Amino acid sequence: MDIRSESLPDYAAIAEVNILAFGQENEAKLISEIRDSQGYIPELFLIAEVDNVIVGHILFSYIDLIGEESLQVLALAPLAVLPKFQRQGIGSALVEAGLEKADAIKEALVIVLGHPHFYTRFDFQPSVNYKITSPFPVPDDVFMVKRLQIYQKKYQEKVVYPPAFLAV
Numbered sequence: 001m002d003i004r005s006e007s008l009p010d011y012a013a014i015a016e017v018n019i020l021a022f023g024q025e026n027e028a029k030l031i032s033e034i035r036d037s038q039g040y041i042p043e044l045f046l047i048a049e050v051d052n053v054i055v056g057h058i059l060f061s062y063i064d065l066i067g068e069e070s071l072q073v074l075a076l077a078p079l080a081v082l083p084k085f086q087r088q089g090i091g092s093a094l095v096e097a098g099l100e101k102a103d104a105i106k107e108a109l110v111i112v113l114g115h116p117h118f119y120t121r122f123d124f125q126p127s128v129n130y131k132i133t134s135p136f137p138v139p140d141d142v143f144m145v146k147r148l149q150i151y152q153k154k155y156q157e158k159v160v161y162p163p164a165f166l167a168v
């Protein structure tokens, strides 16, 4: 398996991976809206390929953390692996590669709304442990943060997602 940043010829296959993984088109639409937004970070849109076929995709984009000051942090979403390639370590490899790149470009914090069973293995922890609150009425354990090397305590308070996320 290879992991690399996406490029324009990959867009259709990435949409297909998301549609098949989620069983709906919302995530594929969200990805395309993020690409057209100020939150787009091309090097943090990653694909996993097996025999030159795209089987997985992850992206990290900028969202805001609004407290005493407004800070940019990363949202991890969506993450998708083609159903017949799931449970083979591809999703984990994409998360690890993305976190490593995010650290390398000196990002401080990653936010995810997802399954604790999956994300705690990468040391994601409930955001409430760091005084970061979710904009969604969800249980504390599913709204998680991963602190990267340059994280500081000033990263607190309320996460604000761009409107495109609210449609998913």
Ligand SMILES: CC(C)(COP(=O)(O)OP(=O)(O)OC[C@H]1O[C@@H](n2cnc3c(N)ncnc32)[C@H](O)[C@@H]1OP(=O)(O)O)[C@@H](O)C(=O)NCCC(=O)NCCS
Pocket (backbone or CB within 6 Å): 021, 022, 079, 080, 081, 082, 085, 086, 087, 088, 089, 090, 091, 092, 093, 113, 114, 115, 117, 118
């Ligand atoms: C979630 C997803 C990306 C994981 O990718 P993957 O390549 O199957 O993941 P890995 O093989 O690296 O890891 C598999 C682990 O993830 C866990 N996992 C996968 N989907 C899960 C889910 N919906 N809920 C809880 N755990 C899940 C598996 O139980 C497995 O755990 P184990 O190692 O303890 O058995 C993939 O299953 C997927 O695309 N699902 C549909 C889309 C989706 O729900 N994405 C949202 C992610 S928040």
